[in-house]
Amino acid sequence: MAQPDEPHPPVVPSCPLPSKTCDVVPTERPRSCCGMAVAGLRTAKYHLPEWHRRNAGVCYEAYTTGEQAERGRAEAKHLVKHAAASAQRAQGYSKATLGQRLQDVHFWRVELQKEIMELDAETNLLAAQKLRLERALDATEVPYSVVIDNLECRERRQPPDLVIDEVEKQLMKEADLIRDIRDLLKRTIIQAATQIRSNRIQKENCELDWSDKVETYNIDDKCVGYCTDSTDVQYHPSSVKFEENASTPKSWAQFSHDNISRAEQEKLASVQLRSLINNIIHDASEDLRMQRAAVNEAFDNHCRELDDAKLRLENHLQQILKDIGDEEANIVNLKKAIRDKEAFLKVAHTRLYDRSFRPNVELCRDEPQFRLVSEVEELTVFLEALKRKLMESEQNLKNLEETRMKLEKEIAVKANSIFIDRQKCMGYRVRYPVDLEVASYKQ
Template identity: 60%
Template sequence: MSHPGVLLTKEPAPQTIPVSELPMKVYEPALNIGPDSSSGLATAGFRTAKYLLEEWHQHNYGVYHEAFADRDHSERCRHESKHLAALTAELAQRTQQDSTTKVGERLQDIHFWKSELQREIEDLVAETGLLAAQKLRLERALDATSIFYSIAMDNLQCRERRQSPDLVRDQVEVELLKEAELIRNIQELLKRTVKQVVNQMQLNRDQKQICEMDWSDKLETYNIDEKCGRYNNQSTNIQFHPTSAMFEDSASTPETWAKHSHDNIYRAEREKLASINLRAVIDNILHDTAEDLRLQSDVANEAFATRCAEMEDAKHKLEHHLKKILKEIGDQEHNIAALKQAIKDKETPLKVAQTRLYDRSFRPNIDLCKDAAQFRLVSEVGELTASIEALKEKLEGSEQALVNLEATRMNLEKEIAVKANSIFIDRQKCMAHRARYPTVLKLAGYQ
C-alpha cells in the first residue's frame, strides 16, 4: 500500500515486437529469398497477398500477448486505482475530520478570548459607571463647599460692620480667614480631582471601544469558523475556490493573534485598576475634606461662642457700671441741690451780720467802739463768707463731677450699644447663618 499523498507510478505496458523485427529466416519465404523461395510466375499473385503460417501464428501470438499485457496492465491499474481511491478517500476523510477538529479547537480559542473581552467590556462599563457616581459626588461636594465659602465670606463681611472699638482682629476673624482659605484649597483639590475623573473615564471608554472592536472581530470570526465547522460533503453551498489556499500577506500568526487580545485585556485591566484606585482616592479625599471642614467649622463656632461670651460679660459689666453711674448721678444731683440750698441758707445770716455791722457803724462819737460785739460780728461775717466760698467751691466741684458722670454715662451707653451690636452681628447674623452649614453627608457628596 502506498503512502497517502505519494503518486503511484503506472507500470509500462509490455511492448509487442514488430513483425519487421522478427528473425529473418521466418520471413525469407515471404520475401522470396532463401532456399525455399520461388520465382514462378504462375503463383506470383497468390504468394504476394498471403502471410506465412508462422507469420499468422506469430501475429496472433503478438495480438494475444498485447491483449494479455493490456489486460494485465488494466487489472493492475484498476487494483491500484481502487486502492488509491480508498487511500485518498480515507485521507480526505481523515484530513477533513482533522480540519474540522482544528476549526473546533480554534472556535474554543476564539470563544475564550471573546468571553474574556466581553467580561472586560462589562467590567469597564460597570467601573465607568461607578466612577461617574464618584464624579457626581465630587460635583455635589464642590457645590456644598461653595455654600460653606459664601457663609464664611458673609460672616467676614458682616463683622466688618462692627463699630469701634469692637472692630478688632480677634480669634473669630482668624478662624474665619483660615476657614475661607481651607475652603478655597479644598475647592481647587476637588476641581483637579474632577478633571482626573473625566480623563480616566475617557481612558476607560477608549479602552472599552478597543475591546469592543476586538470582540466584534472575534464574534464575526467565530460565526465564520462556526459556519465552516458545519460544512460537510453533503453541504449544498460549497464550491471551488482555487485561490483560497494561499496565505494572506497581512495574516497574523496564532502568537500575534493571541498577544493582540492579551494586550488589549492587559491595558483594559490596567485602566480598570487605575479607575478603582482613583475611586478609593476620591473616597479618602471626600472623607478628609468633609472632616477638615467640620473641624474648622467647629473651631470657628467655638471661637464665636467664646467671643460672644466675652462681649456678653463686658456688656454686663458696662451695664453694672452704668447702673452705678446713674445712681451716682442722682446722688450728685441731690448733693448739688443741697449745696445750693446750703449756700442760700448762709445768705440770710450773712445779711443779718452785715446789717448789724452796717447799723453799728452809725454809732455816735465815742460809742463807735471796737467792743466784743463788734469783733464777734466781724468774725461772724468772715466765717459766713468763708463758709459760702467753701460751699461754692464744693458746688463747682460737684457740678464738674456731675458733668463727668454724664459723660461717663454717655460713653457707657455707647459702649453697651457697641457691644450689643457686636453680639447681634456675631450671634444673630453670623452664628445663625452658620447653623445652615451642609451636613457631613452633603459634604461627602451623598446628597
C-alpha cells in the same frame, strides 16, 4: 495498506524473442531475363526469421503494454485508497484544528464579554461617584454663602467692637477651607470624567474585539459543519494564499490579551479613583464639620463675652446713674449751703458796715469788732471752700454724664454686636448643611 496481488504473466509463444524488431532488408537475387515482366509484383519482403522476430516483437510489446497498464491500474487503485484515506485524515485534522480554534475563540470571547460587563459596571459606579462629587460641590455653596454672609454682617459692627477676634479668624479659616474643598472637588470631577472617558474607550475597544470574535466564531462554526455532502461548497482558488495583513496565532492572542490587560488597568484605576472619591468626600465632610463646630464654639464664647461685657457695662451704668443723682443732690446742697453762708456773711458785713459809722471815740476796736472780722474771715474761707467744692461737684457731674453717655454707647455697641453675632450670624448658620457626605447622596 495491503499491497494488491501481483497479476500473473500471460502465456506467450515459445518463439525466440528478438532484442528488437528487425528492419526489412531487401535481398540480392540474380536478375532474370524476365525481370521486366514481374517488376510490378516485386516488393520489399521479409525473410522467414525476420517475420518470426517481428511477431515476437509485437507480442512482447503487447505484453509489456498490458503489464504496464496493469501496474498503472494497481497504482491508481492504491492511490485512490491512499488519497481517500489522506483526504479523510486531512479533513478530520482540519476539523479538529477548527474545533480547537473555536475553543480558543470562545475562551477569548467569554473573557472579553466578562471584561466588558465588569468595565461597564465599574464605569456606572464611577459615574455614580462623579454624581456624588457634583452634589457635594453643590452642597458647599450654602456653607460658603453662609460664611461670606457672616463676614459681611460682622463688618457692620461699630468701631469699638470691629476687631479681628477669634470668630473672624475661624470664619476666614472656614472660608479658605471651603474654597480649597471646592477646588479639590472640581479637580476630582474632571479626573473622574477623564477616567470615565478612558473606561468607555477601552470598553469600546473590547466590544470591537468581542464583535470580531463573535463573527469569527460563527464563521469557524460554519466551517466545522462543512462536509463533502454540503451543497454550498465550491472552488475558491484565490483563498488558498495567505493575506499580507493576516495575524499570527501569537499576535492574535496577544491582541486580545492586551485589550483585556488595558481594560483591567482602567478598571483598577477606576476602583482606586472611587476609593479616593470616598475618602475625599469623607475627609471634606469631617473637616467642614470640625471647622463648623470651631466657628460655632467661637461664636458662643464671643457672645458670652459680649453678654458679660454688656452686663458689666449695664451695672456700671446703674451705678453711674445713681452717682449722677447723688452728685446732683450734692450740688443742690452745696448751692444751698453757699446761699446760707452768703446770708450769714451779709449779716456780718452789714454789722461791720453799720458799726463803721460810730462817731468819734466810739469807733472802737472792741471785742464785737474783732469777732465780726473773725466771723467774716471764717465765712469767707467756708464760702471759698464751698464754691471750690461746687465747681468740683459740677465737674464730677459733667464727667459722670460723659461716662454715662460712653456707657450707653458701649452698651448699644455691645447690643449691636450681640445682635449681629447671635441673631444674624448664628441664626443664619442654622442653614448650614449637617453633613457634606450625607448631602452627596441626596437626590
